[in-house]
Amino acid sequence: MFYWLYRHLDINIFQYISVRAGLSFFIAFLLTIYLMPKFIKWAKAKKASQPIYDLAPQSHKAKVGTPTMGGMVFVFSIIIATLLTAKLNNFYVIGGLMTIVGFSLIGIKDDFGKIAKSSNQAGLSAKAKLFLQFLVAGIVGAYLYSSGHLTDFYIPFYKLPLFEMGVYSIIFWMFVMVGSSNAVNLTDGLDGLATVPSVMAFFTLSVIVYITGNAIMSSYLLMPNIQFSGEMTIMGTAVCGALLGFLWFNSHPAQVFMGDSGSLPIGAFMAYIAIVCKSEVLLLLVGFIFVLETVSVILQVGSYKVRKKRIFLMAPIHHHFEQKGWQENKIIVRFWIIAFMTNLLALMSLKIR
Numbered sequence: 512m513f514y515w516l517y518r519h520l521d522i523n524i525f526q527y528i529s530v531r532a533g534l535s536f537f538i539a540f541l542l543t544i545y546l547m548p549k550f551i552k553w554a555k556a557k558k559a560s561q562p563i564y565d566l567a568p569q570s571h572k573a574k575v576g577t578p579t580m581g582g583m584v585f586v587f588s589i590i591i592a593t594l595l596t597a598k599l600n601n602f603y604v605i606g607g608l609m610t611i612v613g614f615s616l617i618g619i620k621d622d623f624g625k626i627a628k629s630s631n632q633a634g635l636s637a638k639a640k641l642f643l644q645f646l647v648a649g650i651v652g653a654y655l656y657s658s659g660h661l662t663d664f665y666i667p668f669y670k671l672p673l674f675e676m677g678v679y680s681i682i683f684w685m686f687v688m689v690g691s692s693n694a695v696n697l698t699d700g701l702d703g704l705a706t707v708p709s710v711m712a713f714f715t716l717s718v719i720v721y722i723t724g725n726a727i728m729s730s731y732l733l734m735p736n737i738q739f740s741g742e743m744t745i746m747g748t749a750v751c752g753a754l755l756g757f758l759w760f761n762s763h764p765a766q767v768f769m770g771d772s773g774s775l776p777i778g779a780f781m782a783y784i785a786i787v788c789k790s791e792v793l794l795l796l797v798g799f800i801f802v803l804e805t806v807s808v809i810l811q812v813g814s815y816k817v818r819k820k821r822i823f824l825m826a827p828i829h830h831h832f833e834q835k836g837w838q839e840n841k842i843i844v845r846f847w848i849i850a851f852m853t854n855l856l857a858l859m860s861l862k863i864r
Contacts, residue, residue, distance in 0.1 A: 536752035539592035543756025554578030582773015585753035592749040602658040613647035614779040618771035648688040652681040670733035694801035695778030702763035708850035717747030720788040733864040799853035
């Protein structure tokens with residue numbers, strides 16, 4: 512809508528990505544702040560609460576009855592903010608909306624199954640969930656490829672692409688999106704633990720995609736110039752605003768959880784922006800907390816299968832620290848600090864080429 516005002520009413524201020532990115536942030540934030548209390552009230556009336564995993568630390572029993580699926584609210588806010596502020600004929604924006612909607616629908620299906628049976632083990636099976644995630648990621652990847660997105664493979668600290676992936680880029684992008692989606696899902700275990708690192712990651716990625724979409728800035732920093740990609744800055748800031756609005760209610764003690772309906776699309780869209788700005792490898796640093804949580808699960812499962820011994824008291828690793836007696840707030844804030852540091856390093860790496 513705001514870009515339409517520029518095109519048809521000659522309101523020049525709305526031509527600038529930075530202005531529309533700021534608008535998308537505040538629209539998503541305010542809409543989430545407004546809608547979330549209404550959703551919480553509805554969810555409590557319908558008893559749409561998060562089933563607590565049987566093997567979770569005892570302290571989690573206090574979370575019984577907390578509404579879940581809050582992700583539906585901030586995903587809705589992101590979509591509305593995008594429709595109002597972004598260029599809707601931009602194929603990167605269309606792909607971003609496809610990613611968010613597709614992965615959110617998978618999460619909603621999974622959450623409804625858990626709520627209906629009051630069991631964290633209900634919902635979609637692991638195989639069904641992975642199949643649907645790869646299906647959506649494959650559709651999005653094929654759409655990007657057919658739209659002419661750059662298929663070169665870049666790494667941090669080096670200005671030239673290592674090689675050209677061609678059609679195989681679709682497979683690579685699928686694994687990046689599905690891996691990131693599940694990594695955020697694994698991290699979403701404590702109040703605000705996944706939310707703030709996600710905000711930091713999207714801020715970093717919004718900066719990077721703004722640079723790659725700008726011919727002068729990308730040339731100065733020796734980064735690939737990807738035409739039309741700058742519009743993704745607007746979607747990135749919309750996610751930041753929506754998640755900060757969600758944090759208002761998700762901070763400890765949480766009034767609502769995001770559920771898979773929020774964590775799956777957030778993780779997938781994080782990967783999508785990284786793919787657009789050719790920062791798939793840098794995503795390991797941008798989303799370091801999510802990588803850490805995922806690796807801890809892989810190591811725990813692998814160690815138990817091979818050696819019949821556990822490395823951690825419990826996985827993901829935030830549960831390990833809970834078992835060691837750390838207070839929930841201490842774990843959360845320390846993980847936030849680590850996320851801030853790694854995102855700062857990621858931004859610093861842009862100048863080192």
